[in-house]
Every structure is written in structure tokens, then in C-alpha cells.
Amino acid sequence: MGTRIVRLTISVEELPRALALYEGVLGLIRRYAVEGLVMLATDSDVGGSGIEVLLHERIPATGDAGVAPSFTVADVDAATEAAVEAGATVIDEPADQEWGERQSVIRDADGHVLCLVAPL
Template sequence: MTSVRRIVVSVSDLERSSAVYSGALGLEPLWANEDVARLRAGDAELMLHRRTPTPAEFGVAATFAVDDVDSVTTAAVSAGAELVHGPDDEPWGERQSVLRDPDGHLFCVVTPIQEHGTAGTAGTA
């Protein structure tokens, strides 16, 4: 494998979900039609696909690196996301918020905590 190319999220309403992912998180719109919206997420892409969503509390959660977790969290909640946890400084060296998009999918926004070491990243359980 060379990289993650795309994450696909099933959504019931493209406009409502785009307000969270593009409007609040700042992902760049690349292309859209009535069923699909492609958004740039760094070197990868987030595809919002209009179809029946089946969110799960303990499934896969996309994590987005942002410059300011607190302001992005506020913007995401204003755009229709639900705050699940945070923003908090986590022991693995990131400030993180966990949110739920309008269809119930979990996602995280993170930024590194300054001057944090790499303790716990190798050789620990």
C-alpha cells in the first residue's frame, strides 16, 4: 500500500453533511452531483455518498488534523454536528474532540500538543 486514497461516508442529505465537513472542517470541495460530493482531505479525499447511512458507535471513525481543535469543534457543532467528547488534551499527545455528524457517524478533529514526547508509541500495551 502507498497511501489512503479515499474515505467514503454514507449520508442522507449531501447539503447538510457538506456543511459539517466542508463548511466547518474546511475540506475543499472537488466535485459534486446529486448523489456524491468529493472533498479534499490533505493528500486523501472524503467522499460523501447519498444513500441510507448505517452509523455504528464503535466502527471506524475518520480523524482530521486541524489547526485549532476548539474553534473547529465550535464550527462543526454550529453546522449540525453533535459533540460527543472534548475538546481535551489526550495522553497520546493530541488535543482532540469526538463528534457525530448529522447522520450519526463518529469523527474526530485533532491537533498535536506542543512539546509532547512519543511516550507510549512503541513497546507498550
């Protein structure tokens, strides 16, 4: 069996606030929730090959040196605007990139850096 990324665990201070972005704006699918944890995924197939995103309610320790996951969205500009409404701040405004994507870079309300991307 080869190595692949199966899960990103993201520390968040408040689950409802984080869910507004990760579930509401990015459209990640909720697989389950227990006290202090919500498991989301990039696809709705429980046995699928999507990546799990575990929101863990605890005080985040973040920084720009951390890993910045990229999430595909249908419309980078609209998703960036919705992310700001959900509490994110913009680091890099939406722009076309030479590698063939439109991308914005945001910081969620807990300080994590995320990239929102769509093919050109």
C-alpha cells in the same frame, strides 16, 4: 506499489447539511460534484497524496463500531463549536491527550463518529 488509504466514503442523508461540516467547518476541498455525490479531499492538489472523502447521498447505516476518521484542524475547540453549529453532537469534549494532541470526538448529523485533532 504499497497499500495506502486513498478514500473514505461517508453515507449522508442530505448533502447540503453534510457539506456544512465537511467542507464548511473542516475545510475539505471540493474536487467535483455529481448527482448524489460530492468528492472532497484533504488537500487541493488533484494529483496529491491527500485522502479523498466521498459524501454519498443515501440513507446512512452507522454505529459506534464503525471507523472513526481523525481530521486535523487549527483549533480543536473552535472547530468543535462550529461542528455543533453545523449539526454535530459532542461525544468527548476537547481535551489534551497524553499522545501529544488536543482532541474532541463528535458525531455528525448522520451519526458518524469523527475525531478533531491538533498537535499540542
